[in-house]
Amino acid sequence: MLREVVAGYLTATPSAPIGVAVSGGSDSLALMILMRDWAQEVGADLRVVTVDHGLRAEAAEEAQYVGRIAADLGLSHDILRWQGWDGTGNLQDRARRARYSLMTDWAKENGIEVIALGHTADDQAETFLMRLSREAGADGLAAMQAKRLQRGITFLRPMLSLHRAELQAFLTRRDLTWVSDPSNDDPRYDRVRARQALQVLEPLGVTVASLNQVSRNLADIRETLAWYTFVEARQHVRVDHGDIVIPLAAYRTFRPEISRRLLQQALIWVSGAEYPPRRKGMTLLQLSLSAGTGMPLAGCRVTVARGDIRITREAAALKDLTAAPGEPWDGRWRLIGPAVPGAEVRVTGETGLKTCPDWRETGLPRTTLLAAPAVWQGDELVAAPLAGRAEGWRAELLRSDEQFFATLLTH
Numbered sequence: 001m002l003r004e005v006v007a008g009y010l011t012a013t014p015s016a017p018i019g020v021a022v023s024g025g026s027d028s029l030a031l032m033i034l035m036r037d038w039a040q041e042v043g044a045d046l047r048v049v050t051v052d053h054g055l056r057a058e059a060a061e062e063a064q065y066v067g068r069i070a071a072d073l074g075l076s077h078d079i080l081r082w083q084g085w086d087g088t089g090n091l092q093d094r095a096r097r098a099r100y101s102l103m104t105d106w107a108k109e110n111g112i113e114v115i116a117l118g119h120t121a122d123d124q125a126e127t128f129l130m131r132l133s134r135e136a137g138a139d140g141l142a143a144m145q146a147k148r149l150q151r152g153i154t155f156l157r158p159m160l161s162l163h164r165a166e167l168q169a170f171l172t173r174r175d176l177t178w179v180s181d182p183s184n185d186d187p188r189y190d191r192v193r194a195r196q197a198l199q200v201l202e203p204l205g206v207t208v209a210s211l212n213q214v215s216r217n218l219a220d221i222r223e224t225l226a227w228y229t230f231v232e233a234r235q236h237v238r239v240d241h242g243d244i245v246i247p248l249a250a251y252r253t254f255r256p257e258i259s260r261r262l263l264q265q266a267l268i269w270v271s272g273a274e275y276p277p278r279r280k281g282m283t284l285l286q287l288s289l290s291a292g293t294g295m296p297l298a299g300c301r302v303t304v305a306r307g308d309i310r311i312t313r314e315a316a317a318l319k320d321l322t323a324a325p326g327e328p329w330d331g332r333w334r335l336i337g338p339a340v341p342g343a344e345v346r347v348t349g350e351t352g353l354k355t356c357p358d359w360r361e362t363g364l365p366r367t368t369l370l371a372a373p374a375v376w377q378g379d380e381l382v383a384a385p386l387a388g389r390a391e392g393w394r395a396e397l398l399r400s401d402e403q404f405f406a407t408l409l410t411h
């Protein structure tokens with residue numbers, strides 16, 4: 001039964017090896033066993049991975065414990081070590097990001113396109129409660145996706161409908177013990193407090209199952225909102241030299257939730273950021289646009305001019321960014337031209353634009369050109385093709401306009 005639930009998310013005969021991320025906790029250990037049974041049946045090549053964050057003395061031992069069980073099951077196992085914490089930021093968050101990035105690199109090196117994770121219905125319910133305290137909207141409260149493409153790798157969560165207790169019973173039946181992270185009982189962590197709160201809420205009928213249903217309802221709402229944002233964007237929005245342009249007249253007809261989503265995706269798309277700006281910043285931006293003025297936000301400048309809202313990259317955010325000619329710059333542009341010794345691509349900026357007398361003839365706004373790429377040789381501007389000084393160079397945009405519209409549906 002458990003195996004059928006998991007197998008339901010997997011391709012019958014996968015052509016590439018499949019990864020499974022196992023921390024040693026009960027959920028992911030059960031996942032490894034269920035997937036091994038499935039892999040044997042369909043002849044899939046399963047690869048196990050554990051990230052050792054190096055944060056607890058027992059972590060290395062736990063990773064080896066996973067390795068031993070994997071070996072007993074005839075599975076290959078890799079341990080990835082994180083040594084990157086510089087003492088800044090929120091440790092939990094940094095460790096989590098590092099884990100995803102290490103696993104993504106590992107997958108790419110091994111030709112793995114899919115990694116399965118052991119999130120359960122309990123994780124979903126706990127996350128829901130934690131997000132309530134952060135005043136989340138439909139997006140924050142919506143159920144985790146069972147399948148999500150991130151940085152070129154598909155992350156699968158085939159156990160979202162299963163409960164931790166049934167997975168633990170399954171392991172116990174197989175005489176297997178799992179690793180218990182001591183932080184799982186430490187009330188300093190939000191997740192632990194959320195778990196305790198669930199017990200208190202139970203008499204109200206607020207249970208793991210009901211919270212999962214609510215989060216699925218919200219996922220449907222999220223999808224519907226995404227669809228309407230896409231429809232409005234298709235009808236009114238255009239992409240101009242990597243900027244997103246929204247006619248003010250159309251913007252004024254959008255419901256606030258639709259304009260917020262549109263602006264949020266535009267900011268992410270233009271800046272290349274991994275995460276959306278905070279809600280507070282988005283609210284300020286919406287207020288500012290209602291008053292007919294723009295503002296800088298999240299590495300972008302939002303301007304209002306000639307009846308258009310324009311989301312452009314912020315030049316100041318690019319001042320230290322360099323790339324070799326022909327290489328991607330800011331993940332968006334590539335400059336191609338004749339060989340120039342010592343040439344490098346940097347932002348045009350005020351200094352560069354001063355040397356481009358014809359920039360007005362390009363029809364592009366000044367803010368856009370300030371943040372555009374240029375070719376420099378030391379302090380000398382060699383070329384700024386977008387600002388009317390081509391000198392044999394051309395600027396190639398690395399993302400198609402279509403990609404922007406597509407992100408409105410998937411985020």
Ligand SMILES: Nc1ncnc2c1ncn2[C@@H]1O[C@H](COP(=O)(O)OP(=O)(O)OP(=O)(O)O)[C@@H](O)[C@H]1O
Pocket residue numbers: 021022023027028049050051052053096099116117118119123
């Ligand atoms: N150290 C680890 N090594 C390998 N896989 C891990 C590790 N930690 C977590 N995972 C994987 O991620 C799943 C979820 O774990 P956990 O709930 O602790 O992560 P989280 O960071 O809270 O979740 P999310 O990634 O959604 O934020 C596990 O079931 C397992 O598949």
